[in-house]
Amino acid sequence: MPAADWILTNATIVTMDDEGRIVEDGAVAVQGGALVAVGPAAEVRSSFTAANVHDCRGRLLIPGLVNAHTHAPMTLLRGLADDLRLDVWLLGYMMPVEREFVSADFCRLGTLLACAEMIRSGTTCFADMYYHEEVVAKATAEVGLRALCSQTVVKFPSPDAASYEDSLAASRDFISRWKSHPLIVPSVAPHAPYTCTAEILQDCARLAVEFDVPLHTHLAETLQEVEQWREDYDMPVIPWVKKQGLFDAKVLAAHCVHIDDGEIHSLQHAGAGVAHNPSSNLKLASGFAPVVAMLEAGLNVGIGTDGPASNNDLDMFEEMRLASFIAKAVTGDPTALPARQAFAMATRLGARALHMADKIGSLEVGKRADLAVVDLDDLHARPHFGRSPDAVYSRLVYTGKAHDVTDVMVDGRWLMRERSLMTLDVAPLLEAAGEYARRIDIFLVKREGSVLNKLIAIGGAEQEESYEVQVKLRLQDSAPALARLRGPDFEILRTAHYQEYDTYFLFDDPAQGRLRYREDEFVDDEGTVSNVRYRLTLTGPAREREYEHSVLLSRSRFIAPATHSLRFYREYFSPQGELQVNKDRRRWLIRFRDQEFFVNLDTIVSQGFDRAYLEVKSRTWSRSDAEVKAGLILDMLRLLGLEQAEPVADEYPDLAMAAEGRTRPEP
């Protein structure tokens, strides 16, 4: 009789083979990491001798679950920030923290913890996408799990690369060295169409084709992405990436929430796998993926947890249940996505989605011995009805919990026995994770306490000159002064005309300064708006304030392009109050005695306070320079005939607040 390394016996085997065979009183034999027999226990035990026998009495033996999409190292960011909009969550929290903390050490620790959690919940293979992916691969292989490890490529600098060319080179290197690993399938992950360029997608596809490895990406996760694509390219996301040759590669596409029937057909035709992420799609309010339509079209749709920062765990039992529940509610059909199909998504379909079905996804002779033992004999899963052949799937999907998994084997190696992890010592990992959390807390608390730090955290902010010289006058009639401005005393370098819509975010703590969100509409000579610019300006409180008539201020000022919505900034900065000031501004850049000044003629269109003002302004890094300019401004006012005009010390938001009868922030 041939010898096996292990026989697992007395199990109810849920094979997930093509016939959907369920073997009562079944056994499997494992030899060299592969399944060499699957069948009735009596038959298997009379065909193989085995050095070791594992008794599964009263338990289910299932194919190890396949987590079709995650970001394992983000386990260290679990619960960092919840109940936020996607952009606030991603741009305001995840990315700043990643920029600051993500390192090889971070990725190794996060991966080890993720592996521990996945083993405990019956997952034997996962599709990962993150930075430092070789570190992820190494940690995973050490622990003994199987994974598709996809090195992220994005167009901007990332925590592990200064440029996308570096990421691509690192991906090539990683793939070539790990190509034949028994547990790891290395691959490349152009992050998403909106974080890549067409060229990056093309390069990644070529790389994946060259090495015949999968390509892992996010596609059509949010409605916003798809609408952007329709606007920019007159087509949705799937045909556009197809045009870039993405489907020349074996694609694993995460999410696919907002795709139509044609796109489903395209994905199916391309042999692409899809990773459906129910918790993440709900928690981030991305929407409801058309899972039933995808399955009906014959697409290989697996189930993923997504990263633990948007889930907040790696529990495939929850995801299976959710996939089924949501499909029923969305289609209005309680027979949709039955338990049996949800379990298939988490096993055989998931394996196909990862392009790894030759090795895993079912318990069949010839496949690798990746499996889990599940005890559904506990209280919450009882009683058991035997009438329907699908009852076992119903039990797994509708009542099974992560904690019901007792034993896990991958590639013939035990990773957990009787709920004890065999290849990991978790305690020191948790301690190290706690240390990261402590440091991240400090980083964020410091940042949260400072509007400036929050502004810097989202990127693009630049400091402006720290001295500001300015005078503001209330005007009844601007015509005489403007006539003199055009006279011989001044050289006009540039003129412009804007409509300015300013929203001031106000903070109780005056030390925070004021944050202004400005929409500048450029008005051309015909009076039509030709361009719009969005900017954020954070102005600190003045440290110095001098002169009566002309004013010299020393204060910090940061300026940044406002690439997101006012709504985003409002939620991200959480001001205590808000104020709106709209004005028409004609602006002249002039030269006067070899110094440059801006002259603004502002007509306030908000209600409640005097309407026309003239400002003369200049900025500089130098105090002595500022003092010279302050002196010049007095001469300028004389030449403009404005020496008797009423000076106004307050700035526009102060004037607006005074007009509204309030002195402090109001929500």
Added chain:
Amino acid sequence: MPAADWILTNATIVTMDDEGRIVEDGAVAVQGGALVAVGPAAEVRSSFTAANVHDCRGRLLIPGLVNAHTHAPMTLLRGLADDLRLDVWLLGYMMPVEREFVSADFCRLGTLLACAEMIRSGTTCFADMYYHEEVVAKATAEVGLRALCSQTVVKFPSPDAASYEDSLAASRDFISRWKSHPLIVPSVAPHAPYTCTAEILQDCARLAVEFDVPLHTHLAETLQEVEQWREDYDMPVIPWVKKQGLFDAKVLAAHCVHIDDGEIHSLQHAGAGVAHNPSSNLKLASGFAPVVAMLEAGLNVGIGTDGPASNNDLDMFEEMRLASFIAKAVTGDPTALPARQAFAMATRLGARALHMADKIGSLEVGKRADLAVVDLDDLHARPHFGRSPDAVYSRLVYTGKAHDVTDVMVDGRWLMRERSLMTLDVAPLLEAAGEYARRIDIFLVKREGSVLNKLIAIGGAEQEESYEVQVKLRLQDSAPALARLRGPDFEILRTAHYQEYDTYFLFDDPAQGRLRYREDEFVDDEGTVSNVRYRLTLTGPAREREYEHSVLLSRSRFIAPATHSLRFYREYFSPQGELQVNKDRRRWLIRFRDQEFFVNLDTIVSQGFDRAYLEVKSRTWSRSDAEVKAGLILDMLRLLGLEQAEPVADEYPDLAMAAEGRTRPEP
């Protein structure tokens, strides 16, 4: 110093009081089943002595969870039938099994198991609605859980009452005897508007008001219910039940999936509580309840698991997470229903929904000591971030699992310590539950094997006379025969004209017979359809078949009103094939030599076979009578001038199959 029975110390206390206080290093003191102190450990321990101290180091102390709607005894039906439509599930499985098996013993066992599962998952109070509710109350009180126990009242006979008057009397009796129980609040549960009459709702409301106890009911669970109400009463469900005086009582309304803003306002104005059941609403595809709108309107919305037959468990951690997730996805707003609010729904809002907020729902001095200790220090909930005050709610709702609950106390009594149940021995209960499952399996297998048993199981079927005499002739021209029928040899007792639309369900096993779903449209003298009747007829295979020309058949025939849709019957009976035969039928009931016969003139409007037939038929319980009639038919044919007409032995579905060239069922 005053003495306490217990001090629970070193906990992070999530009080859920009005200020949402979270006490780090906190303690509570319990005396006489009530909380006598809640605060910093040092303070509490310096104010009270205690005979017993429970150390909660590293753990959370939370108010016990409130399961706002369930049917505890249905724990015994968990997993019995899944992935089915509501009507097939309810009418085809739940109700027939309940009719057969629900007894006081069943309810006691199911309740004990449900209590075990709820204690293990941190639930300390539940709102129940079932039959034999006094048995439920008694079992719950024995175990030591708190519950709102609502005796079901329905218009039809139920497993515990022959009539609704009996249920009402039993409810009154139950309420009067349990009114002052320390753990149980007895109440009455008119099941739903569609299972009650206006009078029942009125009587129940009066009963609840008389004893000042809550009234528990299902409202607006499905769109079908609301549409029915709009059709029948020209208003949705909530205003209709209000008209019946339902809101004179303190109402707990389960589901409220399909209600509009006006109805939300009505519920709020009436002080009604709502039980939101996320898993059940998804799994049965009932829809998405407008939870965010309800909460914004100030309604007290709790969270319920519903019965374990539609969930399939009693895990409030899952329900909290789902409530939050779904609200986000449905509103498209990831900030909707944040973790903190979901946890409030499962505690303080749930207590209010049950009209029990004076006793439970938060950890505050003066409330009862109903609490749970939760260990979220395990792998799947780490690391912990401390920056946001809401992080603890996020941890509870987004990563907490039922298994994380370690200790549970109700009314000052420990029901679980270190995951060991203190008041229940589960093993014999599980064994007894297994015995029920075995018996139910046998009952259903027997029934599933027989179309007749399935027909009987859904009610209303009656057996018809077992002998059938009939002759069928193919006619070219029916006029001469009809002229003779109106002649002196025959007495016409009744005439009728129908359009008949027959759907035959065909089964591979000929012993099952054929099931016919017939729509009879009555056509009046003006040729307009005046009435429609839906009937099911199950005809067994003929046991005897005699005579060449006239035919005598002996076979079973069951007839039942078809009160559900064709779609329901199709899913419920799962035929292997189906066949459609539509015909125009003119029918005469005639007397001939003191015997009554039906004469049918049928014009088949389905395609593919001869169109006009004349049938003469009669049914009887007596074989000798049948033989007499068979003889008379030959005389009749002669008098009608049809002795040369071509007799047809096949029945319509056989003719149709032959015409379509098929001999066996086709899907």
